[in-house]
Amino acid sequence: MDDTTREALRAYAMLRTALAVVALDPERRAVATAYEEPLQVLANEANAKMRAAGLIVGDGQLTVTPQQVEQMVRDAGLQSL
Numbered sequence: 001m002d003d004t005t006r007e008a009l010r011a012y013a014m015l016r017t018a019l020a021v022v023a024l025d026p027e028r029r030a031v032a033t034a035y036e037e038p039l040q041v042l043a044n045e046a047n048a049k050m051r052a053a054g055l056i057v058g059d060g061q062l063t064v065t066p067q068q069v070e071q072m073v074r075d076a077g078l079q080s081l
Contacts, residue, residue, distance in 0.1 A: 001072075001075075001076060002053075004049075004052055004053045005053040005055070005072075006076055007049050007052075008046070008049040008050045008052065008053035008055055009053075009069070009072055009073050009076050009078055010049075010076075010078055011042070011046040011049040011050070012046045012049075012050060012069060012073065013073050013078040014042055014046070015039070015042040015043055015045075015046045018035075018038070018039060018042055022035050047060075055069065
């Protein structure tokens with residue numbers, strides 16, 4: 001796996017983890033709008049890195065399935081949840 005893909009997967013995993021933390025914690029979920037800006041920053045970073053790696057093209061179409069992205073995250077040892 002090349003460094004660009006690994007960085008894209010790392011950014012994706014960070015975004016997924018941050019979203020899960022907000023969604024699964026009742027106290028954070030109650031004030032979810034407070035997390036909108038930092039989550040948007042993570043989403044923008046993941047999007048840019050996934051585009052650079054060729055995992056996202058055009059208007060946001062994935063070049064692999066979501067299941068394949070998740071498998072790539074696991075294969076890269078980035079599984080955090």
